[in-house]
Amino acid sequence: MNVVFENLSRSYGSVRALDGIDITIGPGITGLLGPNGAGKTTMLRILATLLPPTSGTARLDGWSTSHDRERVEIRRRLGYLPQDLGLYPRFTVFEFVDYLAMLKELHDPRQRHRRVREALEAVDLQDVAGRKIRTLSGGIRRRVGIAQAIVADPQLLLLDEPTGGLDPEQRVRFRQLVGRLGEHRTVLLSTHLVEDVSAICTSVVVLWHGRVLFQGAPAELRKRAEGLVWSAQEASSDAVASWRTDNGKLRVIGARPGPSATPVEPTLEDGYLLVTSGSPIR
Amino acid sequence: MSVSESTVARRSWTPIFGPVWTELRHLTYILLVLGVGVSAIVAIKQANVAYPTIGYDTGVAYHEGEILSAFLFLLGAWLAMRDRRSATTDLIASSPTRPGAVRATRLGALAVAGAAAFGLLWLIGLVSALAHGGSGVIDWVLVPDGMLGSALAAWLGFALGLIAPASVAVLGAALYSGGTYFINTQYTHYNTHIGFQWLLPFPPLPQWSADLGYVPNIFGPHLVFVLGWLLLVGGLIVAAPFRRSLRTIASRTALIGAVTGLALATVFGVQLQAEANRYTVNGPNPASWVPDYGQYSSGLSTPDPLIYPNDHRATTCATSSALRVCVYPVYGRSLATSLVSILDPEARAIESVIGRPTYVRMVPVAEENCGAGLGQAVLKEQYSFSYHYNLRGYLISCALPQLGQRRYAGFGGLPHDFPAQSAVALWLVIRSGELTPRAVRQGVASGTSGSCLADLPCTPQYSDIFGFGSLGWTRAEIRVGLAMAALPPARVTSELRELWPRLVAGKLLLASLPGYRQ
Ligand SMILES: Nc1ncnc2c1ncn2[C@@H]1O[C@H](COP(=O)(O)OP(=O)(O)OP(=O)(O)O)[C@@H](O)[C@H]1O
Ligand SMILES: [Mg+2]
Numbered sequence A: 001m002n003v004v005f006e007n008l009s010r011s012y013g014s015v016r017a018l019d020g021i022d023i024t025i026g027p028g029i030t031g032l033l034g035p036n037g038a039g040k041t042t043m044l045r046i047l048a049t050l051l052p053p054t055s056g057t058a059r060l061d062g063w064s065t066s067h068d069r070e071r072v073e074i075r076r077r078l079g080y081l082p083q084d085l086g087l088y089p090r091f092t093v094f095e096f097v098d099y100l101a102m103l104k105e106l107h108d109p110r111q112r113h114r115r116v117r118e119a120l121e122a123v124d125l126q127d128v129a130g131r132k133i134r135t136l137s138g139g140i141r142r143r144v145g146i147a148q149a150i151v152a153d154p155q156l157l158l159l160d161e162p163t164g165g166l167d168p169e170q171r172v173r174f175r176q177l178v179g180r181l182g183e184h185r186t187v188l189l190s191t192h193l194v195e196d197v198s199a200i201c202t203s204v205v206v207l208w209h210g211r212v213l214f215q216g217a218p219a220e221l222r223k224r225a226e227g228l229v230w231s232a233q234e235a236s237s238d239a240v241a242s243w244r245t246d247n248g249k250l251r252v253i254g255a256r257p258g259p260s261a262t263p264v265e266p267t268l269e270d271g272y273l274l275v276t277s278g279s280p281i282r
Numbered sequence B: 001m002s003v004s005e006s007t008v009a010r011r012s013w014t015p016i017f018g019p020v021w022t023e024l025r026h027l028t029y030i031l032l033v034l035g036v037g038v039s040a041i042v043a044i045k046q047a048n049v050a051y052p053t054i055g056y057d058t059g060v061a062y063h064e065g066e067i068l069s070a071f072l073f074l075l076g077a078w079l080a081m082r083d084r085r086s087a088t089t090d091l092i093a094s095s096p097t098r099p100g101a102v103r104a105t106r107l108g109a110l111a112v113a114g115a116a117a118f119g120l121l122w123l124i125g126l127v128s129a130l131a132h133g134g135s136g137v138i139d140w141v142l143v144p145d146g147m148l149g150s151a152l153a154a155w156l157g158f159a160l161g162l163i164a165p166a167s168v169a170v171l172g173a174a175l176y177s178g179g180t181y182f183i184n185t186q187y188t189h190y191n192t193h194i195g196f197q198w199l200l201p202f203p204p205l206p207q208w209s210a211d212l213g214y215v216p217n218i219f220g221p222h223l224v225f226v227l228g229w230l231l232l233v234g235g236l237i238v239a240a241p242f243r244r245s246l247r248t249i250a251s252r253t254a255l256i257g258a259v260t261g262l263a264l265a266t267v268f269g270v271q272l273q274a275e276a277n278r279y280t281v282n283g284p285n286p287a288s289w290v291p292d293y294g295q296y297s298s299g300l301s302t303p304d305p306l307i308y309p310n311d312h313r314a315t316t317c318a319t320s321s322a323l324r325v326c327v328y329p330v331y332g333r334s335l336a337t338s339l340v341s342i343l344d345p346e347a348r349a350i351e352s353v354i355g356r357p358t359y360v361r362m363v364p365v366a367e368e369n370c371g372a373g374l375g376q377a378v379l380k381e382q383y384s385f386s387y388h389y390n391l392r393g394y395l396i397s398c399a400l401p402q403l404g405q406r407r408y409a410g411f412g413g414l415p416h417d418f419p420a421q422s423a424v425a426l427w428l429v430i431r432s433g434e435l436t437p438r439a440v441r442q443g444v445a446s447g448t449s450g451s452c453l454a455d456l457p458c459t460p461q462y463s464d465i466f467g468f469g470s471l472g473w474t475r476a477e478i479r480v481g482l483a484m485a486a487l488p489p490a491r492v493t494s495e496l497r498e499l500w501p502r503l504v505a506g507k508l509l510l511a512s513l514p515g516y517r518q
Helices: A040-047 A068-076 A093-103 A109-122 A138-150 A168-181 A194-200 A218-223 A268-277 B002-007 B017-025 B029-046 B054-063 B065-085 B089-093 B099-131 B142-163 B166-189 B219-245 B249-275 B333-349 B394-399 B401-412 B419-432 B437-446 B475-486 B489-504
Strands: A003-012 A015-025 A028-033 A055-060 A078-081 A156-160 A186-190 A203-208 A211-216 A229-232 A241-244 A250-253 B207-209 B213-215 B316-319 B324-327 B359-363 B376-380
Touching (some): A015 A040, A015 A203, A040 A055, A068 A078, A093 A109, A093 B017, A138 A156, A138 A168, A156 A168, A168 A194, A194 A268, A203 A268, B029 B054, B054 B207, B065 B166, B099 B219, B099 B249, B333 B394, B419 B437, B419 B489
Antiparallel strands (some): A003 A015, A003 A055, B316 B324
16 A cells, blocks of 8 residues: 655644655555654654644545545554553553454454564563453563554554564564565655664665655665775864774764775664764755 | 654553553542542441441432542542642643643543442441341432432542632532532432422432332432433533644534533433432232422411321231231331331220221331221331330321321421320320329429420420420319229220310310310
């Protein structure tokens, strides 16, 4: 399914959280990158039909989030993990996911229970299915959130910082899960972890102050930094970013800091930092 | 996209029951337990009466539905706030189930929980009645009525919880419960002749009679009235999130429900209001009887009070040489026997009086009354029998009708209009053994100040005899009464026989009484 944003803007008072977004996102896994306050959550909430845009439209295939009946059609195909995830503390894990599955119109109890069990297994929670949510750790709650997002087999999966709080093993597991889901669905995940994006995303959108600075394949974003990443003894003052690495040298992004600097293979993070630094592109 | 549609049936006829059941299991049960517990304890304490009946005990349980309501109100508010407090609003709102439908399932769970809680409270009342040895018929109408009232409290709480924070909800529960309690008690005690109190979800129970049931029987219109409120509140709660899309069938249905509810509540509210205290009369000649209701509040007494017609249903009797007392069978012979033993001394004291009551029967709704010279007196059927004190002087007041009217005249009556009757009454009280001359003299001697000086005796028991509080005897009346008591009874009786017509007509002077010149 295709997600289409047309001239989408959203303001909170005088703050323009989204400013004329015009992109189309197709099937596959799209990573949403951007600094704090860039508008990632705002974008996902608009698509999740929770927030009306100030102007412009957001659509999933033919259905617009601004139309009441079409909104329901979008919701029927939606799995959403909010950034500020809340759960019912007095429910057990199974009951909570089961309750949301009911609201997601899985009415037949037997099939629904099977679905819930599958979703819990997918995030490795089958052993805590009977535990009350208030007794769970933050990372496990996050996984309950992922389980409820995938339980009704959504066509559009919106994940707002899904890997925050997950341990490395679960992050890997999560990547496998999302990778599998993304084969036939549209997955949009916002994150600050560029590694997540390079590991699983088929495309990247970089948001900055409510605008799209980049849209394309991760490799393309990395390419932006080609010839602009250096290993050097010292940084020049006009470098986009520089930090000392474990080999004792500085990794410098920007113009060649000096004749002794040697070019380094850029990473996705270099590309992201370069794009959001504003200078070379804008 | 057909993966999901093909493996899972997305639509079936059971979309409501699953969520309702889940909600039911997760209600804040501590509130329900506390609600039923506290109201049951209060009810059981009040139900502890000497002659228990099922009607009374279940009625008390119903009455405590008000306390239960406070907890149900909170229960509803808590459920309404749950999404907000647990930050799950987004998860729920992004599901395809309409907000109105989600609310409807929650209202359903609240209604079931409220009804069950009330049912339990009512059952506790029933068990308590049976455990006390109560008998009689069950007034089933209290069950649906209480269940609807309980659901309404929970739904109102839910409505408030949707828009207000927890502190306001707690205040709301207190105001709801306290407000209904206030109106309930205010209107029961002082203004029963208007129908406003019937508009409460748990109205003060009208007079209950083992024979007639509730009089007036408000429960027909009251059921529909509360149902109307439920439809109104529920319809608005369900329809509110559809504001922007009133074209959907669900929101239209909810709105139609709300409008229907408003209409029902209005029509039946007006009817309840008009119901006031319309008594039903069972008996041979209902048309001849007018309830003497409302005299206390108006301060007027009925000059010729009518006696509730004999319905021949007070068939459990006990007798003494001077008196026969009959009560409704539900209360058992022990009540009749105990009433005879209370009334017999007075009955014997007034044996020589023409037209004195020899037959006392229980009536469902009227006040105590004996009319003039009818030879019978009525006893009002009461839930909680504490006849012992407030029947003192009753038969004597029957013998001396104008004096008896003071009982009804209350504070507005004139205490000393009939001093001769007062003095004779004192003599009769002493003859019946209720008071000894010594006790009266001690009362006069010790009473040095305040209203008790002029109106002795004024100890609590005796103040009931001929009036309220300070209405008693004057010093002159006491002097003559004591003097009569000192004379041989036979002499006083024979002298009084000639004076009696003028005495009961209120035309005899204190100076004409046998003991005056001593
Ligand atoms: N409810 C709100 N009221 C006012 N301003 C808001 C509100 N929500 C977001 N904003 C503002 O909108 C902008 C975008 O916020 P948003 O939450 O979409 O950013 P984000 O990219 O998700 O950031 P983060 O990475 O920190 O989650 C920010 O400037 C934020 O302060
Ligand atoms: Mg965010």
